[in-house]
Amino acid sequence: MVLVDPYSSGVALGKALRRAGLTTYAVLSYPPPDPRLTRTFEAGDHTDVISAEKGFSRVVDFVRNLGPLAVIAGIETGVELADSLSAELGLTLANDPALSRARRDKAAMMRTLQDAGVPVIRSMPVTDWRGSAQTVAAHGLSTETGDLVVKPTRSAMSDGLRLARRGSDLEATVREVLGTRNVMGSVNDTVLVQERVHGTEYVVDTFSDRGHHVVTNVCRYNKVAFGDSFAVYESTDFLPEDSPEIAALVPYVKRVLNALGIRFGACHNEVMLTEDGPLLMETGARLAGSGLVGAAELATGGSGISRYVQRLAEGATDGGDYRLQRRVRGVYLVFRRHGTVTNTAALERIRTLRSCRHAELSVRDGDVVSPTGGLMSTMTRGWALLAHRDLDQVERDHEEFRRIESELTFTGHAGEGR
Structure with a gap:
């Protein structure tokens, strides 16, 4: 089995396939995504590994020699490469290659759905911040009449997501996102402006x-x-x-x-x-x-x-x-201000909650933190997985999670308090 970018959940997929007796091979797209996404990858887990840095034709030859049943994307960055390899090999367990871009690029996705008659959010892609307000206004989108959402077309995990509030400078918001490198490893050369x-x-x-x-x-x-x-x-x-x-x-x-x-x-x-x-x-x-x-x-x-x-x-x-x-709820630490955090030992009590099945609590005394924003910052600071057949127990433990979180102290930086 060939896995393209077996990071994040792709790591767990590879382990499960190998436990089931299948052999896995890894293909890595290039450029690679953010190290926070790739850190759990172990080349030794797979029989062989090849990077797309070697060129598409080399990768095609590598995969063709394996004769795989399927080529599967481990995370978002692997979607288009997995599609291309599946098409080259003529695999039947694959998605329509003609619509590959629409499965990866949010602007193409919205346009494809609209063309198919599927209701979508009113959207307009822009590639230059200069004149972007006028461009989207021609399609009925303007901060003069309401809030607009600005997002990269090829990122994920809320990375680069911005809100241009009513009355604000849309072009300034677009300029913040365009040209920056996203967590998927590519530069944001297009952003999608959407009605909120x-x-x-x-x-x-x-x-x-x-x-x-x-x-x-x-x-x-x-x-x-x-x-x-x-x-x-x-x-x-x-x-x-x-x-x-x-x-x-x-x-x-x-x-x-x-x-x-x-x-x-x-x-x-x-x-x-x-x-x-x-x-x-x-x-x-x-x-x-x-x-x-x-x-x-x-x-x-x-x-x-x-x-x-x-x-x-x-x-x-x-x-x-x-x-x-069973009732399952993920609960995440939420920081509302800048500061140096202390008393993080209190968080260990989260692990003792009756419904707590797992907790990742990464923040430590002395860490300088900013207000929680995108999903990446949420997942790297701390969360707990609550699970119980009794929803009331989950609700009680959720409330206790927040009480424990409130015992954290923040010092040193001015900003909104808890």
């Missing part, structure tokens, strides 16, 4: 086999806003399969998958459920990251990884949507 929509954001993770889509889990993002940050992750809830929102979310997501040419593999779909119905934030044609796959296993007994194993090692998946087995 309001509602509740959900995750619908799916697995597809020859165009048949099943749902592996549905989550609700709970976000907060403060200071310059308008979408800070506070917690993530795994929802029962009979939650009322699912009736609107799942049919919409399946329309998205069909329009984007998804035929095989895991997808991570983020959707805003508004008063007018669901609207796609973005689709990642790969496994969910940020620990969601492991949490899904705990919540439902399965995930995109187990579906890959069933299909590739056993020849077929169970074919059905998920069923929730």
Whole structure:
């Protein structure tokens, strides 16, 4: 089996495939993503490794000699290369190669969905900050009438996400993002300007086999806003399969998958459920990251990884949507001010909470921190995975998590207090 950029959840996928008796080979895209994403990669886990720095033709020859059943993207950076290799080899367990860009580039994604008649957020890509306000105004987008969201077209994890508030200078916001290097390792040469929509954001993770889509889990993002940050992750809830929102979310997501040419593999779909119905934030044609796959296993007994194993090692998946087995919630540390943090020893009590199954608590006394922003900063500071069959227990432990967090002290920098 060939894994392209087996970082983050791709590491766990490789381990699961090898436990199932399959041999894995790694192909690494170039330039590489941020070291915070690649740090868990171990070349020795795979029978052989090749970098795309050697050239596409060398990589094609390498992969062709292996005769793989499938070429799978481990994270976002591997999507297009995995598509290209699958097309070169004529693999049937693959997505439509003609729509590869639409599965990676957010501007192409929105345009493709709109052309297919799928409701989307009003969007306009720009490549130059100069004149960008006039360019998007011609398409009905302006900070004179409302808030606008600015995001790189080829990044992920909220990296580079900005809010241009009503009355603000849109061109200044676009200029902040254009030309900077993102966590995926590339330069932001295009940004997407979008109307800000309001509602509740959900995750619908799916697995597809020859165009048949099943749902592996549905989550609700709970976000907060403060200071310059308008979408800070506070917690993530795994929802029962009979939650009322699912009736609107799942049919919409399946329309998205069909329009984007998804035929095989895991997808991570983020959707805003508004008063007018669901609207796609973005689709990642790969496994969910940020620990969601492991949490899904705990919540439902399965995930995109187990579906890959069933299909590739056993020849077929169970074919059905998920069923929730226990209530699972990820809760994240949220810092609202700049300062030097102390009393972090108090955080160790989080591990003793009755429903706490796992905790990553990275912040230490003396660390100088800034207000929590994108998902990368959220995941590298601290979080806990709460799981219990009793939702009330999860709720109580969530409240206790916040009480423990409030014992942290911040000194030295002026800014908004807790």
